[in-house]
Amino acid sequence: MTSVFHRIPKRQLPVAIRGDGMYIIDQDGKRYLDGYAGGACVSCLGHSQPDVITAVQDQIAKMAYFHGAIFTSEPLEELASILTTDAPQGLTRVFFTNSGSEAVETALMMARQYFVEIGQSQRKQVIGRRSSYHGAGITGLGVGHQVARRRPFEDILPNVFHISPCYEYRGRLESETLEQYGLRVADELEQAILGLGPDTVMAFVAETVTGTTSGATPPVPGYFKRIREICDKYGVLLVLDEVFCGLGRTGTLHACEQDGVAPDFLTIAKGIAGGYQPIGATLVHQKVYDAIVLGSGSYKGGYTYSGHATACAAAVAVQKCLRAPGFLDNVQTMGALLASRLKEQFGQHPHIGDIRGRGMLMTLELVENRQTKAPFPASRGLSSSIYQSALSKGLITHALPGTVDGHVGDHVVICPPLIANSDHIETIVELLGEAIDAALVENR
Ligand code: PLP
Numbered sequence: 261m262t263s264v265f266h267r268i269p270k271r272q273l274p275v276a277i278r279g280d281g282m283y284i285i286d287q288d289g290k291r292y293l294d295g296y297a298g299g300a301c302v303s304c305l306g307h308s309q310p311d312v313i314t315a316v317q318d319q320i321a322k323m324a325y326f327h328g329a330i331f332t333s334e335p336l337e338e339l340a341s342i343l344t345t346d347a348p349q350g351l352t353r354v355f356f357t358n359s360g361s362e363a364v365e366t367a368l369m370m371a372r373q374y375f376v377e378i379g380q381s382q383r384k385q386v387i388g389r390r391s392s393y394h395g396a397g398i399t400g401l402g403v404g405h406q407v408a409r410r411r412p413f414e415d416i417l418p419n420v421f422h423i424s425p426c427y428e429y430r431g432r433l434e435s436e437t438l439e440q441y442g443l444r445v446a447d448e449l450e451q452a453i454l455g456l457g458p459d460t461v462m463a464f465v466a467e468t469v470t471g472t473t474s475g476a477t478p479p480v481p482g483y484f485k486r487i488r489e490i491c492d493k494y495g496v497l498l499v500l501d502e503v504f505c506g507l508g509r510t511g512t513l514h515a516c517e518q519d520g521v522a523p524d525f526l527t528i529a530k531g532i533a534g535g536y537q538p539i540g541a542t543l544v545h546q547k548v549y550d551a552i553v554l555g556s557g558s559y560k561g562g563y564t565y566s567g568h569a570t571a572c573a574a575a576v577a578v579q580k581c582l583r584a585p586g587f588l589d590n591v592q593t594m595g596a597l598l599a600s601r602l603k604e605q606f607g608q609h610p611h612i613g614d615i616r617g618r619g620m621l622m623t624l625e626l627v628e629n630r631q632t633k634a635p636f637p638a639s640r641g642l643s644s645s646i647y648q649s650a651l652s653k654g655l656i657t658h659a660l661p662g663t664v665d666g667h668v669g670d671h672v673v674i675c676p677p678l679i680a681n682s683d684h685i686e687t688i689v690e691l692l693g694e695a696i697d698a699a700l701v702e703n704r
Contacts, residue, residue: 274651279307282677282684284656295650295657295688297677300471300504300621301535304582306677312536312577319573328356328567335572342579343532343541348514348522351543355559356567360503360529361395363540364465367499367525368399369561371463374497374548377555383462386418387452387496391425391474392467394501403465406473421456423448425470426479429614429625430633442483450490463497463525468515471504472658475623475671477616478510484519497524497548503540504621507531508582508678511592511619518618524548534578537571582678591678594685595619598674601689611636611700620678626670626696635669643670645699655691672696 266273274286284292284307294302305312319335326333340354347354355370357363368386375383386403388394394404401410402417410417424431424445432441453461464487470477484500491498500523505515507528512518514526525548529540552559565571581587595618602622606612613627626643628636636642638661647659658673674688 281306281308282680283307290654292651292654292656293676293684293687293691295655295674295676295692297675298535299530299658300509300675301530302677304508304531304587304678305534305536305578306679309534309536309581311581312534312574315573315577316536316570319570324570325565325568327564328562333567333569333572335569335576336567339532339572339575339579342576342583343528343543346513346583347543348516348526350522350524350545350547351526352546353544353549355542355544355562356572357529357540357542357563358538358565358568358571359395359540360501360527361397361400361540362563363503363527363529363542364394364403364499364501365397365399366542366561367527367544368403368463368465370525370542370544370548370552370559371497371499373556373560374551375462377551380459380495382460385456385461386420387449387456387461387464388420388422389425389466390422391427391470391477392465392501393471393473393504394465394467395503404473421452423452425474425477426483427474427477428480429477429616432480438480439482442480443486446483446486446490449487450493453490453494453496458494461494461496463499464491465499465501467501467503467505468519469505469510469618469621471621472660472671472673475616475625476505476618476621476673476675477623478618479519481519484516484521488521488523491524497545499523499525499527501527503527503529505618507579508588508591509619509621509675511588511595513582513588515618531582532578533571533575536574536578537568539568539571539575587678591620594678594680594682595622597682598622598676598680598685598688601685602674605689605693606696609696611696617674620675620680622674624672624674624692624696626672638668642699643672645702646670646672646695649698649702650691650695653691653695655688655695657688657692657695 278285388403390405394400524545526543533539614625643659650657
């Protein structure tokens with residue numbers, strides 16, 4: 261009997277004993293192909309990579325940790341320099357956290373402190389998007405919109421205004437082009453700012469490509485350019501959350517590069533140390549840094565383990581791998597293969613309504629009826645049957661009921677470690693096909 265308070269206590273969890281590249285091995289020696297990368301964490305190096313193990317061991321032996329208000333450390337300085345050298349324009353500073361939730365919270369706290377420092381303390385309002393996820397704490401749940409997880413806490417969440425997500429499959433009208441649709445949903449931001457009062461809004465927060473709440477949903481072309489224009493017009497800070505989709509997952513270092521925008525804050529986490537150590541970060545615009553440093557002189561947030569030396573040492577090893585020549589080219593090639601194999605396998609499937617994503621972050625959206633796009637009833641529990649069926653076949657995937665702008669639906673997210681080769685992709689697609697068909701039959 262376990263005394264661990266697992267998040268889903270009714271779920272029988274195998275005991276993971278060992279990692280090996282693309283695989284996890286359990287206590288019975290069963291090998292699972294990792295199609296989910298531990299939640300898009302296990303990024304470029306896969307499991308048990310010797311260079312990272314050595315980096316962690318060496319750093320622990322020298323000095324595991326020291327408080328960041330008293331000392332800086334070599335791995336901390338090196339990591340910050342790597343992350344800011346090729347960051348989106350203007351993001352010249354990095355503040356370290358222990359998780360993605362804290363990275364989002366840090367961005368919002370810094371946004372607020374920035375406006376207080378520059379004499380605009382009336383700016384308090386945050387705007388987010390429905391169907392998004394920005395972390396499991398009170399701040400993240402408030403800015404995000406994962407309906408089921410918010411429910412018990414609704415009354416104590418911060419007051420955040422939510423606009424529509426950019427979700428072409430269900431949102432675009434037949435009469436609209438992709439671009440027209442993107443501009444229409446982006447313009448909801450302007451309407452929200454005008455409705456709330458332009459001088460009261462401090463930040464707009466969005467995932468560049470959404471992660472799991474609504475399945476991997478990339479923006480349509482032009483959407484974020486318009487969002488950036490609106491933020492600039494009204495002096496609102498743009499926070500792009502790339503905790504899930506950042507650091508190579510979409511085929512470029514940062515997902516927003518492909519949308520041609522640079523935010524004022526960029527939050528990253530999972531891919532920083534590839535799951536070898538817990539670490540997150542908020543990349544910060546120089547203007548925010550200057551306002552705080554030249555103003556009151558110090559940022560008033562921060563965490564005991566911010567910039568943990570061992571976590572930074574692991575991250576330096578991972579980040580060097582991500583930037584090695586050819587690495588991201590291979591992610592793009594394998595991402596394109598994954599997309600085309602999913603389309604071949606599931607393009608005509610009667611219950612796959614949408615196949616979408618970017619790079620090595622793809623989603624299948626299941627529907628009862630492809631014509632009407634009606635989802636299966638939630639009571640049918642299709643997602644969990646797919647998840648269990650895949651697991652029994654030795655494939656780890658992410659299949660959960662999601663909420664997409666009011667639609668509860670079943671999504672399967674596929675985001676393997678970025679070292680996946682074509683054989684791994686073939687096996688993922690094949691096992692997924694078997695798991696989905698088995699679940700649809702069993703679950704009738
Ligand atoms: N933001 C996004 C987009 C995420 O996907 C997640 C986690 O999945 C978070 C924030 C929260 O990160 P963490 O679980 O490390 O706190």
